[in-house]
Amino acid sequence: MNRNRNGEPSRLSVFHGRKGFSLIELIVVLCILTVVAGSVTVTSSLASVKKGSDECVIREAKRFERWLNNRFHKALLYRRSFNFKSLPCSTPASYIQIRWNDTNETEVYNPEGNCYFTVRGSAVKNSTYSPQWHTVSPAFTLKAIRSPDDKEAVKFIRISVYSNVRVTDDPPED
Numbered sequence: 001m002n003r004n005r006n007g008e009p010s011r012l013s014v015f016h017g018r019k020g021f022s023l024i025e026l027i028v029v030l031c032i033l034t035v036v037a038g039s040v041t042v043t044s045s046l047a048s049v050k051k052g053s054d055e056c057v058i059r060e061a062k063r064f065e066r067w068l069n070n071r072f073h074k075a076l077l078y079r080r081s082f083n084f085k086s087l088p089c090s091t092p093a094s095y096i097q098i099r100w101n102d103t104n105e106t107e108v109y110n111p112e113g114n115c116y117f118t119v120r121g122s123a124v125k126n127s128t129y130s131p132q133w134h135t136v137s138p139a140f141t142l143k144a145i146r147s148p149d150d151k152e153a154v155k156f157i158r159i160s161v162y163s164n165v166r167v168t169d170d171p172p173e174d
Helices: 023-047 054-078
Strands: 082-085 096-100 106-109 116-120 127-130 135-137 140-145 155-159 165-168
Touching: 054 096, 054 106, 054 140, 054 155, 054 165
Parallel strands: none
Antiparallel strands: 082 096, 082 127, 096 106, 116 140, 127 135, 140 155, 155 165
């Protein structure tokens, strides 16, 4: 141990004579505070959307659009086909289910009660995606509604023959 002239232990040279924080330390602290403040803001804005509100249904419809586009991409990439299983015709459903044809595994999109789906128009019970042609047959449109008791759609989710998924405000023309 190093000792100074008075016989006391000497400080490490790194801390000798420091009276404040360096600019780098201040920047790091400000960055941490910014990240924490941003996460609190995002969390509070997500929590403020009430279940069954139009904003909640719109958010779930867009989330379903991303989920389904992801499944189309996965199917095209790995050359796998799938069926939409038991599409909700007359009774609104709280989830959408697909079944992969090669493995019989199912994947479920569950909006956890934030919105419900029903098929608009004709009774399409099953629809198939083919990776060979990148098509969905038959094409269909889902209505995203607030609750099982609602008949009016907040958004329409169009799944075209060419595997194009879009969330729209208006239904397709018949």
